Amino acid sequence: MTHPLRGQSAIVGAVDAVSPTGSLDRTASQLEVDMVRAALDDAGLSIRDVDSVISTSGMMASLDLAERMGVRGRYTDTTMTGGSSFEVHVEHAAAAISAGYCEVAVIVYAATPRSGKNPFAGGPSMGGDLPFLEWDLPYGFGLPASSYSLAARRHMHEYGTTSEQLAEIAVAFRAWAAKNPNAYRRDPISVDDVLASPMVAEPLHKLDCCLVTDGAGALVMTSAERARDLRRSPVYVLGAGTAHTHGMSISQMPDLTTSGAAVSGPNAFAMAGVRPADVDVVELYDSFTITALMTLEDLGFCAKGEGGAFVEGGRLGPGGDLPTNTNGGGLSYTHPGMYGMFVLVEAVRQLRGEVVDRQVAGAEIAVANGCGGVLSCTSTIVLGTESTL
Amino acid sequence: MTDLPEIAPAVTLETRPFWDATAEGRLILPRCNACSTVIWYPRLFCPSCASDDVSWVDAAGTGTVYSFTVVRKGQGPFAPAAPYVLAYVELDEGPRVMTNIVGCRPDDVTVGQRVVVTFADTGEATALYRFRPADR
Ligand SMILES: [Zn+2]
Numbered sequence: 310m311t312h313p314l315r316g317q318s319a320i321v322g323a324v325d326a327v328s329p330t331g332s333l334d335r336t337a338s339q340l341e342v343d344m345v346r347a348a349l350d351d352a353g354l355s356i357r358d359v360d361s362v363i364s365t366s367g368m369m370a371s372l373d374l375a376e377r378m379g380v381r382g383r384y385t386d387t388t389m390t391g392g393s394s395f396e397v398h399v400e401h402a403a404a405a406i407s408a409g410y411c412e413v414a415v416i417v418y419a420a421t422p423r424s425g426k427n428p429f430a431g432g433p434s435m436g437g438d439l440p441f442l443e444w445d446l447p448y449g450f451g452l453p454a455s456s457y458s459l460a461a462r463r464h465m466h467e468y469g470t471t472s473e474q475l476a477e478i479a480v481a482f483r484a485w486a487a488k489n490p491n492a493y494r495r496d497p498i499s500v501d502d503v504l505a506s507p508m509v510a511e512p513l514h515k516l517d518c519c520l521v522t523d524g525a526g527a528l529v530m531t532s533a534e535r536a537r538d539l540r541r542s543p544v545y546v547l548g549a550g551t552a553h554t555h556g557m558s559i560s561q562m563p564d565l566t567t568s569g570a571a572v573s574g575p576n577a578f579a580m581a582g583v584r585p586a587d588v589d590v591v592e593l594y595d596s597f598t599i600t601a602l603m604t605l606e607d608l609g610f611c612a613k614g615e616g617g618a619f620v621e622g623g624r625l626g627p628g629g630d631l632p633t634n635t636n637g638g639g640l641s642y643t644h645p646g647m648y649g650m651f652v653l654v655e656a657v658r659q660l661r662g663e664v665v666d667r668q669v670a671g672a673e674i675a676v677a678n679g680c681g682g683v684l685s686c687t688s689t690i691v692l693g694t695e696s697t698l
Numbered sequence: 699m700t701d702l703p704e705i706a707p708a709v710t711l712e713t714r715p716f717w718d719a720t721a722e723g724r725l726i727l728p729r730c731n732a733c734s735t736v737i738w739y740p741r742l743f744c745p746s747c748a749s750d751d752v753s754w755v756d757a758a759g760t761g762t763v764y765s766f767t768v769v770r771k772g773q774g775p776f777a778p779a780a781p782y783v784l785a786y787v788e789l790d791e792g793p794r795v796m797t798n799i800v801g802c803r804p805d806d807v808t809v810g811q812r813v814v815v816t817f818a819d820t821g822e823a824t825a826l827y828r829f830r831p832a833d834r
Binding site for chain 1: 702704705706707708709710713738739764765766767768769770771772773776779782784785786794795796797798809810820826828
């Protein structure tokens with residue numbers, strides 16, 4: 310039986326802004342409004358059509374942004390799950406639109422860690438009696454790479470995964486970035502380059518770690534019915550799933566080598582009625598090379614523990630069997646702190662067939678996987694073109 | 699490279715007994731009286747069976763390295779201490795705790811290594827539980 314929400318809503322506007330210098334020289338609030346306007350323009354809609362504003366950059370973020378734009382909404386969402394927030398927003402908006410709570414939703418993100426204030430400094434999420442502050446922080450847990458390196462080490466111990474295999478991921482995404490004029494890092498790299506880059510937290514090298522850049526993006530979603538009358542080819546939400554295993558303490562992660570994508574992925578695929586083998590292009594959250602490797606396993610593109618061998622031989626890169634992170638990913642394209650927005654924007658672009666050098670020919674089904682916190686919350690969105698309905 | 703800083707944890711009313719014990723050089727753990735689960739991180743509620751009948755019990759203070767990293771680039775007060783070992787130690791009672799491995803060179807740490815607790819006084823009536831190799 311077809312899931313009742315399958316294909317009932319669509320992404321009809323998708324834009325992002327990045328900079329070759331890494332800096333955008335606009336405030337985050339300015340960028341949010343810029344992005345909303347550009348995404349609505351992309352869709353052929355106006356700000357007056359919007360009845361839902363969804364955003365996550367601070368206390369009552371969506372209300373302030375709506376106020377700034379003169380929107381009085383009837384559905385809102387400020388769910389904050391770190392880098393997977395935007396996939397969660399798409400899931401929520403799909404449900405809300407299908408239920409009639411709203412008709413045109415905008416989802417927006419902007420952050421300027423390179424030119425401006427660090428979005429993770431202060432902020433409402435850091436107060437209170439967070440277990441993280443009591444049980445992790447005193448041991449030097451200051452750099453995200455440290456916690457991900459614990460996962461990488463354990464993966465190596467259990468499955469024999471090697472640094473060379475992790476490096477293959479960075480090399481493949483850089484090869485895609487070389488085809489993307491907007492990517493921050495475009496010079497080709499080799500496995501040896503990754504291994505020769507400075508060690509940040511063993512076994513992760515600098516080139517195993519994502520960038521720090523400014524960046525912004527927005528999506529517009531509406532019902533499948535309304536989507537067909539708009540400017541662009543709709544990209545339909547076929548399936549969605551979310552799973553969280555722990556909060557900000559990676560010490561609470563039940564299994565360091567398995568992310569929530571092992572749950573959110575199969576649920577999203579089941580809702581969409583597709584299998585991993587049906588997927589033409591994968592866009593996933595690559596905060597670190599290990600994040601990408603675990604995600605591919607958890608989504609079912611290969612068995613648990615076989616990710617290392619799976620990514621060898623350029624499988625993820627241009628010309629490979631499984632085109633992945635075709636914009637260059639968080640490792641080479643952009644990473645303003647929460648990369649999940651760009652995962653979705655690139656998936657939409659691939660399904661519209663609108664990118665040039667890096668277009669995956671005939672792409673009809675894409676998977677966008679967000680991963681937020683410290684491997685804490687994943688959200689998987691399966692997207693498809695008209696032909697997949 | 700300097701010694702690791704002794705950062706005082708953010709103690710709460712609920713976890714005060716745990717930290718008071720560390721100041722006396724003892725590691726205690728909350729254990730569920732309903733289902734016997736040893737709970738981590740410490741809280742007076744059992745995430746396995748939802749009971750709030752929880753008691754503090756003495757831990758052996760021994761465990762095994764489950765995973766670790768050698769941090770080469772520390773942040774803030776940890777910057778001068780790098781390289782240092784951040785590890786996830788599985789206590790013999792079951793829980794896995796975030797900690798540091800001290801008392802050996804970073805390159806001598808391995809997954810599966812047996813370790814013993816050692817306490818570092820923060821000067822604020824608490825002590826951090828760190829671990830050193832059991833064989834030295
Ligand atoms: Zn219990």
